[in-house]
Amino acid sequence: MxxxxxxxxxxxxxxxxxxxxxxxxxxxxxxxxxxxxxxxxxxxxxxxxxxxxxPEDRREIAPIFRGAHMLQLNDKGQELCVGCGMCARACPAKCITVKRGKPAKGEEDKYAGKTMCVSFEIDILRCIFCGLCEKSCPKNALVLGQDYELADYEPEHCIYDKDRLIANFHRARSEGLLKPPPVPIPVEAPPAKKKIAQKGDEKKGSSGKASVKGGKKSASNRKGEA
Ligand code: SF4
Ligand code: SF4
Structure with a gap:
């Protein structure tokens, strides 16, 4: 010791x-x-x-913050979601379940598209708030808002159904916390098919000449070597 x-x-x-x-x-x-x-x-x-x-003092939240999800409505109050399921396919946590259907007769005005989601569920306990569902939605229907107080005592309450997602949208709208619609990225149109075919022919011709030249070169090289 x-x-x-x-x-x-x-x-x-x-x-x-x-x-x-x-x-x-x-x-x-x-x-x-x-x-x-x-x-x-x-x-x-x-x-x-x-x-x-x-909770009296709160910091300002960045506009790109990803919080609780919401299902958006358009200016006419119609549901934007068409139930395509792109968000569910993009979700890495597999926490979205969507069922597509057609609006009942006389209720077509409630929906912006010809189809709609009959049911829509997000399991918030599994969600990692990556935002891929928002990015993959072709209708800008599913958006992650700025609400971050998502804790609950019951796990069942953490599965957000369609009504709750739409209620989230109404609350965010009343508080002025809706995200602006995404700016489309300009994409150049591909060249016409005819032009591509012509270019392909030109390339073939030029490659043929190159091969002849290459042959000559290789022959002269061989002479030099000899
Ligand atoms: S934020 Fe990510 S993990 Fe959460 S529901 Fe959307 S895609 Fe799934
Ligand atoms: S939220 Fe968007 S991606 Fe998901 S089912 Fe509805 S329209 Fe399709």
Whole structure:
């Protein structure tokens, strides 16, 4: 067993008289107290410097934040989702279930497309909020909003059905938190088929010449080598 050397600390007179150290500690406490009182008069919702007073104080959320999902309606109040299932196929967590159907007679005006989703469910407990479902939706119907308070006591409540997803949309709209529609990326039209065929013929011709030239070159090279 290795014995540790005994180190005796030498205390100064100021340290031995405890009152000096107590005064130093009180001075530090007073300094922080004055700093906090000054900070509480600062303008803005975040007045206390040490922490944000959640839920009263909330930070601004980035527009690209991906929170709770919603199913959007158009300006006429029609459901945009056509039940194509592209979002379910793109989802890496396999947490979306969509059933497609046709609107009942007399209810066609409720839907923007000829088909609609009869049921739509997202299991939020499995979702990783990657946003691939939003990106893959051809109708901009499924969008991830800015709501991040998704905790619940019951796992069943974490499966969002169609009604809840539409309710999320109405709430986001009333709070002015809807995302702007995505800007389409310009895509150049491919060249006409005839032109491609012509180019192909030209290439064939040029490649033929090249092969002849290549043959000549190789022959002359062989002569040089000889
Ligand atoms: S955000 Fe990602 S994991 Fe969640 S439902 Fe959409 S695709 Fe699936
Ligand atoms: S949300 Fe979009 S991708 Fe998903 S089923 Fe509806 S239309 Fe298709």
């Amino acid at each position: 290795v014995r540790r050397p005994v180190v005796k600390k030498e205390y100064s007179l100021g340290e031995r008289v405890y009152l000096v150290e107590i005064a130093k500690g009180l001075g530090l406490t007073w300094k922080h107290f004055v700093f906090n009182v000054k900070a509480s008069f600062r303008k803005g919702p975040h007045t206390v410097p040490t922490c944000w007073q959640y």
